[in-house]
Amino acid sequence: YSNDSNVAPKLFVPKFEDYQKVYNEIAGRLEEKEDYDDGSYGPVLVRLAWHASGTYDKETGTGGSNGATMRFSPESDHGANAGLKAARDFLEPVKAKFPWITYSDLWILAGVCAIQEMMGPTIPYRAGRQDRDVAACTPDGRLPDAAQAQDHLRNIFYRMGFNDQEIVALCGAHALGRCHTDRSGYSGPWTFSPTVLTNDYYKLLLEEKWQWKKWNGPKQYEDKKTQTLMMLPADMAIIQDKKFKEWVKVYAADNDKFFQDFSAVVKKLFELGVPFKEGTETWTFKPVNA
Numbered sequence: 372y373s374n375d376s377n378v379a380p381k382l383f384v385p386k387f388e389d390y391q392k393v394y395n396e397i398a399g400r401l402e403e404k405e406d407y408d409d410g411s412y413g414p415v416l417v418r419l420a421w422h423a424s425g426t427y428d429k430e431t432g433t434g435g436s437n438g439a440t441m442r443f444s445p446e447s448d449h450g451a452n453a454g455l456k457a458a459r460d461f462l463e464p465v466k467a468k469f470p471w472i473t474y475s476d477l478w479i480l481a482g483v484c485a486i487q488e489m490m491g492p493t494i495p496y497r498a499g500r501q502d503r504d505v506a507a508c509t510p511d512g513r514l515p516d517a518a519q520a521q522d523h524l525r526n527i528f529y530r531m532g533f534n535d536q537e538i539v540a541l542c543g544a545h546a547l548g549r550c551h552t553d554r555s556g557y558s559g560p561w562t563f564s565p566t567v568l569t570n571d572y573y574k575l576l577l578e579e580k581w582q583w584k585k586w587n588g589p590k591q592y593e594d595k596k597t598q599t600l601m602m603l604p605a606d607m608a609i610i611q612d613k614k615f616k617e618w619v620k621v622y623a624a625d626n627d628k629f630f631q632d633f634s635a636v637v638k639k640l641f642e643l644g645v646p647f648k649e650g651t652e653t654w655t656f657k658p659v660n661a
């Protein structure tokens with residue numbers, strides 16, 4: 372037989388260059404869609420990647436970034452995930468242009484891209500996540516509750532396999548983005564530059580005077596000086612706890628140290644529950660606009 376119909380179809384095996392193309396497409400859309408929120412979809416993309424990953428339970432091996440089960444109800448309807456449809460919808464045209472990438476790899480790549488394009492550190496990336504169906508949705512309550520304090524943070528993040536230093540390093544992501552009354556009920560940004568990653572979150576925690584905001588919304592703090600910045604009760608817990616506070620001081624004093632530790636802990640977060648094939652390469656993507 373030599374007719375074409377008997378030739379096996381060539382399997383497309385995406386390489387680093389192909390993922391860099393997806394990265395570039397996301398970075399291009401970030402530039403293009405500047406009319407959203409504080410001028411960037413970056414923060415909400417980081418929150419999507421975090422909520423996809425932070426459902427991990429090390430005891431049962433369930434949850435984590437392998438699956439993208441937030442595409443489905445009930446997980447998409449969990450209170451903690453309110454507003455993340457904006458991030459998922461932002462990525463749909465990217466998925467349509469590169470249909471070979473799984474949603475789970477795409478959402479995490481978008482988190483990596485957003486952090487790097489917002490002037491953050493390089494986040495090493497491995498591909499190989501597989502999408503799973505609705506049966507793999509995690510139960511509600513696996514993500515942290517902003518109204519709670521250090522005991523709750525330890526319960527939630529120890530379940531994922533993080534230690535105290537890693538918890539504090541992860542919280543530095545709150546240099547980015549803001550709270551929305553129509554999503555979490557809370558209001559306002561943590562820093563004056565919510566689309567650029569810096570260690571300002573730690574500096575502000577230590578240096579500003581924080582008071583309860585007087586309003587009808589959920590209990591949150593505002594800075595006394597400008598009353599434009601916010602902290603959640605869960606944010607304030609990391610300076611109320613002695614062991615956490617030591618790390619807040621380290622990161623407030625040293626942005627390079629923060630970037631180093633943040634890169635390592637975000638890579639760990641984004642790989643929770645992913646059974647990578649042996650020999651999977653680790654890649655770093657070239658920033659486009661940063």
Ligand code: ZEM
Nearest residue numbers: 414415417421515516517541544548549550551554555605
């Ligand atoms: Zn967040 N986060 N987060 N977070 N988060 C919000 C927004 C963002 C907590 C939390 O309750 C909230 C981590 C940890 C924790 C981001 C990244 C990361 C909001 C506001 C709340 C209420 C949502 C809204 O109204 O839109 C709590 C209690 C945490 C425990 C410590 C970790 C870890 C993160 C990444 C590594 C980001 C980027 C945002 C901003 C989203 C946006 O749309 O601007």
